[in-house]
Amino acid sequence: MYSFDIERPTRLADAVKLLSDASEAQALGGGQTLIPTLKQRLAMPEKLVSLGAVDEIKGICTADDGALCIGGGTTHADVAAGAGAYPALASLAGNIGDPAVRNRGTIGGSLANNDPSACYPAAVLASGATVVTSSREIAADDFFDGLFATTLNEGEIITEVKFPVPEKASYAKFEQPASRFALVGIFVAKYADGVRVAVTGASEEGVFRWSEAEAALSSDFSAGALDGLSLAGDGMISDLHGSGDYRAHLVGVMTKRAVAAAG
Amino acid sequence: MSQVSMTVNGKSASGEVEGRTLLVEFLRENLGLTGTHVGCDTGQCGACVVHVDGKAVKSCNMFAAEAEGAEVTTVEGMANDDGSLGTIQQAFQDHHGLQCGFCTPGMVMSAAALLSENPNPSEAEIRDYLEGNICRCTGYHNIVKAIMAAAGQDVSHIAAE
Amino acid sequence: MPADGGIGAPTPRREDVRFLTGSGNYTDDINLNGQAYVHFLRSDVAHGTINNVDTSSADGMPGVLRIFTGADFAEVGGIPCGWQVTDKHGEPMQEPAHPVLAQGKVRHVGDPIVAVVAETYEQARDAAEAIEVDIDELPAVIDMKAALADGATKVHDDLSSNLCYDWGFVEDNKGAVDEAIANAAHVTTLELVNQRLVANPMEPRVAVGDYHRANDESTLYTTSQNPHVIRLLMGAFVLGIPEHKLRVVAPDVGGGFGSKIYHYAEEAFCTFAARAMNRPVKWTSSRSEAFISDAQGRDHVTKIDLALDADNNFTAIRTETYANMGAYLSTFAPCVPTYLHGTLMAGNYKTPNIYVNVKAVFTNTVPVDAYRGAGRPEATYQIERVIDKAARELGVDPIALRRQNFITEFPYATPVAVEYDTGDYVATMDKLEEIADVAGFAARRAESEARGKLRGFGVNCYIEACGIAPSALVGALGARAGLYDAATVRVNATGSISVMVGAHSHGQGHETSFPQVVAEMLGIDPAMVDIVHGDTSKIPFGMGTYGSRSLAVCGSAMVRATEKIIAKAKKIAAHLLEASDADIELKDGQFSVAGTDKSVAWGDVTLAAYVPHNYPIEDVEPGLEETAFYDPANFTYPSGAYACEVEVDPETGKVTIERFAAADDFGNIINPMIVDGQVHGGLGQGIGQALLENCAYDDNGQLLTGSYMDYAMPRADDVPFYAVDHSCQTPCTHNPLGVKGCGEAGAIGSPPTVVNAVVDALQSGGHNVTHIDMPLSPSRVWQAMQG
Known part of the structure; x- marks a missing residue:
């Protein structure tokens, strides 16, 4: 790793200030992706601002409108244990990485990184969640901006994610055999006003909504409603672990399984 | 360089670290606790698993500075007070749950974390929980068996498999 | 008592x-007073000419003690190869120089160019980034067959081609083999790839060099499976240090699986630098570095023909294999595809005519050498896959076809120059059928099918040659050491x-x-x-x-x-x-x-x-x-029979190992608990090869699987409990304990077992799939099902 200073503020306001004061400062969530990146010397911050001691962005609660609110600094393990009001989300969190990763990695860190194979982006997009930051609120549909890119500004910290709780939902992940990240992951969420389907792992553009599936499922929430629907392999990630065509095929299979599991 | 202080295996420990000093480096190099190992640089192998405030973490994926004030337990802290092997350690020896020994500290720490969360895990739950601990020697058979035994389960039928 | x-x-x-x-006391746990740290600046291109190395910007950087380049090693010996193979024309193999630090060219991603020694590891790495290396990139030689084409770019300019050797074994058998195949009632042909693997012991390699000027004594602490071999090779051939002034210590070592047999440049460097600088020098490999510097395994491309007579007796085997050596010859590399592979091509069967051809090829990839099983998995995989394919073509039971052709009388002299002293292949197959509950398979298949899954059963036999080996014999075959x-x-x-x-x-x-x-x-x-x-x-x-x-x-x-x-x-x-x-x-x-x-x-x-x-x-x-x-009188010949049941998800191609049974004959057993553990570990690695592991390079020689993010290691939930039995014991006849060796069996016997089972599953689902190259990843299995 390159040399850098590390700060460990306990208040959000201090974290925001530290990030804005230094030109090459970077926020450190759980570090489960950032630290390996630093080891490869693929990033060169002057200062890391650890959010690990900022208690005000941790925790889970229910808003007045029924949305499940998860602090940006909440670990995957805490979401798995505490998001019982949204079982599909808790289940997703409980299958990210491995137990030790789940004890460190945070929802805010995962979303800010927007790995194209990460699980959380699918949940956020399929739930039509709202990403709350240190300066504003961003709708899920406006948050993700391609591979490893979001509409977050420099120094902006994810403080909370507000998930409207659906009537039914499920996440179906098909794991890449080595990394165990999603080769394809499908989050299906059924709300009173329609069904949202988000796909992670598959597209060269990152997480996306499968609108044809949403339309079909909105009128008939059953696996059979997806018969005949398929995605093209063009634009899908193609690598050692699977061609674009294979990923496109898996999207169909795993979407059906997600719908079946959602009941 | 800055000062970091924590409790390691019940004893206070402090030292000078850089921002980039990993917890595993602090344990191995500053404290001489070389039981915790480094087997990869991408956070997958789990040879470096320790407990921080009672939870399993990968000490190669956490900065020493982030453990300020924390309670850290390493494999060196897992034996009984009289120096004899703890329950999980003894089960690993009894059931040949280790060969080269390099992944073993992480396996023991993950097993301890599992049994504290789930005192009577099924075979499938054990295999799932070990997703972040890679062993190249044992084919996992005897590791899973040892953890079942440490949980007090009868594993005699597995010997006959 | x-x-x-x-x-x-x-x-x-x-x-x-x-x-x-x-x-424990692993090498990385050893820290010596005054220890300095080395970081190797390695090539990031697969093939190129070094025009210039400019270290001036790094020289004065914080903590930098000394920077070594190829020039410092111009007068130092290269890394030696321990085995010389003679080709089918009686000529010695082509043997390139293997410098400690690159001399004029780089030949694989990871080839060390410069070594920076500093007070701390991070300082050494910081300084290495300031070094400017000017390289003219050359076309990378990756594909073995293309490497042998006329006009192909040469990995080594001073060799006549990229062919290390073209080996025929036994050359005198060739005519009879060709004739038997021409006259056969049935010939089954199979082309297959035994993919490149990375050994991946969980402890990465480490070397600590130390020097005591007062008595001119050097010490190397290293992660080695054989400290005396390192002392011999490094002392005599690389650094010119006599044995009594060179001590090599391999303390607790965290697994090897072959990859820690060899003498590596980093060991020679740390010993050399400690002497040159009069202070200890330590190198600890990262896992990323291990992927581009540890010798890799397997990497054979093979075509095999199996001839049978009208009664389904095997009459001949003919194979042609391309074996990848990588960029340089690692310590035992040349013997793996030859004497550890060709000599085992009889398997457990009384095939009268066998001919093996192996072309060893230089490419711009990390050197390849022995990995758990070393040559014997490659032999077993070919034989057992082609037998399985033949059984399907002929519509006979795969177990029956094997039983019919078993060697049953010992000692048995094979057509490929070895003599099996003892064994009982019928007994291990009998035991296997019992512990695998072959009789219950049909019911289990029906249950899987009821859940929409395909279920397959695969069986396999193996023979291996262990306990290497009579020194006079291996000397005659090219070994440059006694064994x-x-x-x-x-x-x-x-x-x-x-x-x-x-x-x-x-x-x-x-x-x-x-x-x-x-x-x-x-x-x-x-x-x-x-x-x-x-x-x-x-x-x-x-x-x-x-x-x-x-x-x-x-x-x-x-x-x-x-x-x-x-x-x-x-x-x-x-x-x-x-x-x-x-x-x-x-x-x-x-x-x-x-x-x-x-x-x-x-x-x-x-x-x-x-x-x-x-x-x-x-x-x-x-x-x-x-x-x-x-000095042993012969190899030992452990053998066994394995069975595997898999489930295949027909929608995704994902394969799950449902049951695995292994019946081995290791001769006498000293500690059955340890023997069980050795078999379990071998099975884990063999299942890893069959389903998960693949070391892949792109056309430019960049490693696509350089970390555990892309190189799929078997994990606890990839494997089941194994049913292991070693009650069949035919003691070795020529060593005093009657023991045969058990460390590699699982890795040798399991890959074809798994592949046979997957093919069986797919055929049960109506898919006309006769072969899939390993690893049988979900995407490959799915692709095969698409026809």
Whole structure:
């Protein structure tokens, strides 16, 4: 790793200030992706601002409108244990990485990184969640901006994610055999006003909504409603672990399984 | 360089670290606790698993500075007070749950974390929980068996498999 | 004694206590006073000409002590190869130079160019980034067949081509084989790839060089399976340090699987630099570095023909294999696709005509050498896949076809130059059918199908040659070393024993199993016996641990040394008992005079040896210490039969191992618990090869699988509990323990078992799939199902 200073503020306001004061400062969530990146010397911050001691962005609660609110600094393990009001989300969190990763990695860190194979982006997009930051609120549909890119500004910290709780939902992940990240992951969420389907792992553009599936499922929430629907392999990630065509095929299979599991 | 202080295996420990000093480096190099190992640089192998405030973490994926004030337990802290092997350690020896020994500290720490969360895990739950601990020697058979035994389960039928 | 703890006892391992308490002493745990750290600046291109290396910007950087380039090694020997293969025309293989640091060219991603030594590791790495290396990139030679085409870019400019050797075995068989195939009632042909793997012991390699100017002594602490071999190769061929001034220590080593046999540039560098700088120099590999610097395994591309007569008897096997050597010849690389592969092409079957052709090829990839099984998995995979394919083509039961062609009489001289001393392939197959519950498969398949899954059953037999090997034989085949081993049994005055062995334990449990043997022979408590290994200053000599040889070869040396101890002790006992030594019997730690009640205890005899007051001093020297070197008379031939049941998800192609059974014949067993563990580990790695692991390069020679993010290691949830049995025991006929070796069996026998099972599953689902190259990843299986 390159040399850098590390700060460990306990208040959000201090974290925001530290990030804005230094030109090459970077926020450190759980570090489960950032630290390996630093080891490869693929990033060169002057200062890391650890959010690990900022208690005000941790925790889970229910808003007045029924949305499940998860602090940006909440670990995957805490979401798995505490998001019982949204079982599909808790289940997703409980299958990210491995137990030790789940004890460190945070929802805010995962979303800010927007790995194209990460699980959380699918949940956020399929739930039509709202990403709350240190300066504003961003709708899920406006948050993700391609591979490893979001509409977050420099120094902006994810403080909370507000998930409207659906009537039914499920996440179906098909794991890449080595990394165990999603080769394809499908989050299906059924709300009173329609069904949202988000796909992670598959597209060269990152997480996306499968609108044809949403339309079909909105009128008939059953696996059979997806018969005949398929995605093209063009634009899908193609690598050692699977061609674009294979990923496109898996999207169909795993979407059906997600719908079946959602009941 | 800055000062970091924590409790390691019940004893206070402090030292000078850089921002980039990993917890595993602090344990191995500053404290001489070389039981915790480094087997990869991408956070997958789990040879470096320790407990921080009672939870399993990968000490190669956490900065020493982030453990300020924390309670850290390493494999060196897992034996009984009289120096004899703890329950999980003894089960690993009894059931040949280790060969080269390099992944073993992480396996023991993950097993301890599992049994504290789930005192009577099924075979499938054990295999799932070990997703972040890679062993190249044992084919996992005897590791899973040892953890079942440490949980007090009868594993005699597995010997006959 | 030993009612428990002797030969055959499942004694828990004594080494476990230190490993379980964090008290092991691995090489990276060693830190010496004044230690400096080296970082290697490695090539990021697969092939190129080095125009210039400019270290000026790095020279004055914080902590930098010295920067070494290829020029510093211009007068130093290169990394030697330990085996010279002679090709089918009687010519020696092409053998390129293998410099410690690149000389003028880089030949694979990871080839070391510059070594920066600094006060800290991070300072060395910081400085390395400031070094400017100007390289003209050349086309990368990756595909083996393209590498041999006319006009192909050459990996080594001073060689005539990229062909290391074109080997025929046995060349005299070729005509008869071609004729048998031409006249066969049926010929089954299969083209397959045995993919490149990375050994991936969980401990990455480490080297610490140390030097003491006062006595001109160098010490290397290294992660090695064979410290004496490193001392020999590095001292004699690279650095010119005589043995008595060079100590090599391999302390606790975190797994090897072959990859820690070889002498590596980093070891020579740390030893050289410690001497040049007069201070210790340490290198610790990261996992990322291991992926581009540890010797890799397998990487064969093969076409095999199996000929059968009208009664389904095998009449001939002909294979043509391209074997990837990588950019340089690693220590034992040339012998893996030849003498560890071609000699096993008879398998368990009485095929009268066999011919093996192997073309070894240089490419711009990391060197390839032995990995668990080494040549024998490649042989087994071909034979057992082609037999399975033949059974399907002929519509006969795969087990029946195998049984029909089993070798049943021993000793059996194969057409590929080896003689199996003993075995019972029918017995292991009988045992397998029992423990695998073959009879219950149909019901299990029906249950899987009811859940929408395809279920397949695969079977496999294997033979391996272990306990390498008679020195005269391997010398005739090109080995540049003897392959005996050595042990010293040092009996102390009070009767306790230290046994210094040339074998090295890095997971095998020698510290537990070897004392079981000595204790059994002497009738004493195993706790009185300790094993010393891994330090050239403490042990007489040793060729190390690989090829399932430790017990068969080094254990035999230990037995011979112990026999010498017993013979001498009997003379002392005879004196004490005033009897003839011919009448002395040793039982349960007591020397007694046959037919009398006169006896003297082990401890009294050992005390007399060191306090020789009442002693046959004119005939017997004081002291009680004996050394034996043991050179085996033949290889040993473990064998077995394996079965696997898989489920295939027809929608995704994902394969799940539902059951795995292994019936092995390892001859006599010293510690069955350890043997079970060795088989489990081999199965884990073999299943890993079959389903998960793949070391892949792109066309430019960039490694696509350079970390565990892309190189799929088997994890606990990828494998089931295994049913393992080794009750079939035909003892080896030529070593004193009757042991054969068990370390590699699982890795050899399991890959074809899994692939056979997957093909069976797919065919049961109506898919006309006859072969899929490993790893049988979900995407490959799905693709195969698409037709």
